Amino acid sequence: MDMPLPHAERFFEIRFESIGGLGAHAAGQVLASAAVLRMGLNGAHFSSYGSEKKGSLVRSFVRLGQAELPIRTSAPVEKPDVIVVFHAALLQNPASFAGLRADGTLIYNARPGPAPQELAALPRGARVIRVDALGIAVRAKSRPNAVLLGTLCGAFPFLRADVVLEELTQEFAGRHPEAVASNERAFRAGASEFETLEAVGRAQGDLPVAYSEPAWGYETQPLGGIIPAPGNTAWNDLSMSRTGWLPLLDRGKCIHCGLCDLVCPDQCLVWADGEEGGKFERELMGIDYRYCKGCLRCIESCPTAAMAKSEETPGLADRLRVPLFPGLIG
Ligand code: SF4
């Protein structure tokens, strides 16, 4: 028998807080399709993101309601019943929790350990669920979005896990049939291997909604179009885009041919210049993992297997990082 929606009179609203590359948009699409096409609910889904680049902020919104409840908005979900945070680094941004209802649920992806202090900003009555989505995804050879969808269904039985899994399977059966079994493993593990944390939030009532105001308007912008704090891609940190894997360089096997550099989309390989026998030489020194999004193209291109795929364990990237701009960012 179908479980009823928690609220008959309004929409049940979900917001995915994510980073490009972690699959939040696909997860929202699968969930809404399952609800509308297979559970007889009314629903809508859309995402907002800037440049379609791994590492940029992505928000995905899902509204679900009774079949007869008309949808009269396509605005972003500002007062969610559930927030799913795809990467623990996003917990540092208060906007990730904005608008969470006093009795809402926060699901976040992190390894076991003490709850981050930022979670004290959650409502006192909110349910907080942690799942090691990345660890499960690596084990299941899948992706965090399949795990987090499983956790969401495990936490809310009215989102029928069997039906959402059917939709997930259909989504992948055509284009990536090889991923169906691994996604199912990840989804099922996500639905059961999560923990509910007690007494985390301290705030009273619903959290305030965050409206994005432009920093400058016609009254406040500096005269002459001056930009006093220019941005620079050197400050970017793409570490969050990696989904559990990174390339490791074995300098003993490297012949410094530069093929990895040709395919690396983020130019994170660090070279030293020199001269040998009157000839200009360049030597690959390592990888600046600050800019590495874990696409692993460098491994595919390497003719000597000097680049190898490795699971990213805590602190590994920091230990092996060779800074690209040592004077600027150490
Ligand atoms: S492709 Fe392989 S051998 Fe060539 S520079 Fe890169 S790591 Fe070294």
Ligand code: SF4
């Ligand atoms: S995995 Fe390799 S190719 Fe991809 S961003 Fe990192 S260093 Fe560059």
